[in-house]
Amino acid sequence: SAVISQKPSRDICQRGTSLTIQCQVDSQVTMMFWYRQQPGQSLTLIATANQGSEATYESGFVIDKFPISRPNLTFSTLTVSNMSPEDSSIYLCSVLGAGELFFGEGSRLTVL
Amino acid sequence: AQSVSQHNHHVILSEAASLELGCNYSYGGTVNLFWYVQYPGQHLQLLLKYFSGDPLVKGIKGFEAEFIKSKFSFNLRKPSVQWSDTAEYFCAVNAGGKLIFGQGTELSVKP
Secondary structure (H helix, E strand, O other), X not given: OOOEEEEOOEEEEOOOOOEEEEEXXXXXXXXXXXXXXXXXXXXXXXXXXXXXXXXXXXXXXXXXXXXXXEXXXXXXXXXXXXXXXXXXXEEEEEEEEOOEEEEOOOEEEEEO | OOEEEEOOOEEEEEOOOOEEEOEEEEOOOOOEEEXXXXXXXXXXXXXXXXXXXXXXXXXXXXXXXXXXXXXXXXXXXXXXXXXXXXXXXEEEEEEOOEEEXXXXXXXXXXX
């Protein structure tokens, strides 16, 4: 199993600002994933982050809005840029291990 | 495009009732299938998974699921639910290396 730590666990942000979420894993992993869970909805994959290459974004998500860094095999960041109330959501970092996806506790963002 | 569909948005049961949550997926390749559970205020946890072999898989807390390839289905079952099973349940498919989730089913169990 993998232990995933995310920071911040929650934040309240002003419209138009940006926030960076950090994800730290206790073991080296090749693939890290960023998901969004909007209120009352399921998880939507934002992007896949591989170390040493640019992140791969899913349809509807773009790098300018959600830039991702993956500097090494245990760490990644997701930035939510120029936030609007529609970005209020839980953002989850996850990693694949033994065919199973492990999740962090999530970062709950509220945009006013 | 790959997709996962969960039939029920919200299910309300009394304790000891039997549970079946439907899940259908759309993907033409080899699939790995999962059910995750999210208890109130907690993060997602794996209930069970299917990779290959016996299509009836057993998970934690008395849950099981059956993979029916011809129906592209992976329904979750439990013979007798408890109040502590109140949670949101997500079906997911590993399609080409990424996990696609269904919309989720909220289960409320009345004591």
